[in-house]
Amino acid sequence: AQSVSQHNHHVILSxxxxxxxxxxxxxxxxxxLFWYVQYPGQHLQLxxxxxxxxxxxxxxxxxxxxxxxxxxxxxxxxxxxxWSDTAEYFCxxxxxxxxxxxxxxxxxxxxVKP
Amino acid sequence: SAVISQKPSRDICQRGTSLTIQCQVDSQVTMxxxxxQQPGQSLTLIATANQGSEATYESGFVIDKFPISRPNLTxxxxxxSNMSPEDSSIYxxxxxxxxxxxxxxxxxxxxxxxxxxx
Numbered sequence: 001a002q003s004v005s006q007h008n009h010h011v012i013l014s015x016x017x018x019x020x021x022x023x024x025x026x027x028x029x030x031x032x033l034f035w036y037v038q039y040p041g042q043h044l045q046l047x048x049x050x051x052x053x054x055x056x057x058x059x060x061x062x063x064x065x066x067x068x069x070x071x072x073x074x075x076x077x078x079x080x081x082x083w084s085d086t087a088e089y090f091c092x093x094x095x096x097x098x099x100x101x102x103x104x105x106x107x108x109x110x111x112v113k114p
Numbered sequence: 115s116a117v118i119s120q121k122p123s124r125d126i127c128q129r130g131t132s133l134t135i136q137c138q139v140d141s142q143v144t145m146x147x148x149x150x151q152q153p154g155q156s157l158t159l160i161a162t163a164n165q166g167s168e169a170t171y172e173s174g175f176v177i178d179k180f181p182i183s184r185p186n187l188t189x190x191x192x193x194x195s196n197m198s199p200e201d202s203s204i205y206x207x208x209x210x211x212x213x214x215x216x217x218x219x220x221x222x223x224x225x226x227x228x229x230x231x232x
Binding site for chain 1: 158
């Protein structure tokens with residue numbers, strides 16, 4: 001079955017540490033890729049997206065993600081996290097050749113210690 | 115992006131009853147989607163709601179349990195029928211605003227409705 005995997009269920013970092021959250025998907029065709037963030041008590045927000053072009057995409061709040069097609073990966077990075085980055089992060093993929101449903105990963109809870 | 119509101123924001127219901135959740139968008143959109151987020155889990159698509167046609171349900175979800183209405187391009191409702199404690203979840207609507215591209219475009223999410231069934 002088509003799936004999206006996020007390797008880390010819960011990540012705990014200190015402020016100023018670097019962040020990388022893994023995301024792998026199992027689709028073989030053309031995909032659109034997304035990272036969404038859900039801050040405590042808030043609704044799901046788009047962090048960044050990749051449709052085509054430069055595989056390194058930059059999003060809001062200093063986040064970036066790199067699409068590596070050969071590895072079926074779309075990892076999220078931030079060089080220096082802040083306490084306000086504490087949230088749950090969801091990777092999501094649409095497989096354009098299979099009806100294009102948005103499939104979410106399990107989510108990664110990020111806790112940043114001040 | 116689109117501004118999406120949902121009502122109610124949360125509710126506590128008795129088993130066997132039904133709850134209708136409303137989703138309102140500030141602009142006309144072709145496709146609206148309903149998701150469920152069970153406790154500690156990710157989002158799962160329930161159905162796609164297009165204006166003027168029957169909703170399309172995903173595997174594991176049926177119209178009798180989750181009837182959906184889409185009377186116009188800015189509004190949709192999801193009803194959770196004959197509820198059981200297993201229906202306790204957050205229910206979210208989302209829209210894809212750009213020209214009816216639907217799945218191929220970015221989806222924007224509402225704040226969700228937190229449902230607890232006793």
